[in-house]
Amino acid sequence: MSSTLRKSPQTLPWNKSIELPNHHQWKHANQSALLEWKIKARPYNTTIANGMFAFMLCVTLIFSYFLLYKNAKFTLFETFFIAAPGFFLFFLALYGTTHQKTKFAYRLTETGIEVCEWKAPGKGWMIALKWLTVIAAIAVLFVVALDPSAFWIALAGPGGMGFLYLGLANSKQFQEIHSLYRHNVFTWDEIKHIYIDKSRHLISLEYEWLNENINKTLPWWTYVFCDKKDFDHILNAILSKNPSIPHTREKVEVLQF
Secondary structure: OHHHHHHHHHHOHHHOOOOOOOOOOOOOOOOOOOEEEEEEEOOOOHHHHHHHHHHHHHHHHHHHHHHHHHHOOOOHHHHHHHHHHHHHHHHHHHHHHHOOOEEEEEEEOOOEEEEEEEEOOOOHHHHHHHHHHHHHHHHHHHHHHHOHHHHHHHHHHHHHHHHHHHHHHOOHHHHHHOOEEEEEEEEHHHOOEEEEEHHHOEEEEEEEEEEOOOOEEEEEEEEEEOOHHHHHHHHHHHHHHOOOOOEEEOOOOOOOO
16 A cells, blocks of 8 residues: 555656656756656747737738728639638748747756756648648649639749748758757745746746846746646645745736746
């Protein structure tokens, strides 16, 4: 019975080994992990990002409607055929910009907390762009067969998407811009204040940061993102290691830096 109890905590989600970047090493790997978990999160102000996404989508729909359907006098079917590939591509690009997610891995020990943050270029929308190009190219063949005069108009959409796909897929600069790796280590006595936002399953740890440009110590924050089901357990673990540190329950706005 006792061996079963000893083994059971190891099966919990936060005690399972997690996959990390190949070059990553925990600083306190020699210490046992009290908690360890990985999560994908949006480390920025999501309210502004969601509002920007909705606004740009509405503007694009209205612009397409008046430009192609009202002014150009295309039929509804022709408007849809011409606008759909470009609109879908714009939707993917906009969504990828306003809804980017970063991977986080956290490790709590008796010494403190380690935060590993990394991001790699997303492959999902590149795959979608590739197949959309193929499907649109097939559609072009049918359009040209029905009306050869529409060749250049029909070719513009799939051709442009094809060149865009090849350019992004082989661009080293594009890969570097959309990549990120950061590893921060904090001891428990470095934490000066804890902010708790249960509605977003988010914990903000305030610490002091030396700004070398102005040679002054400023307050700064690191963010602990949690799954809803694990939030209370993680919070209790952090608070138990910081019993004397003040903590406040309030809405936390994530600062992107």
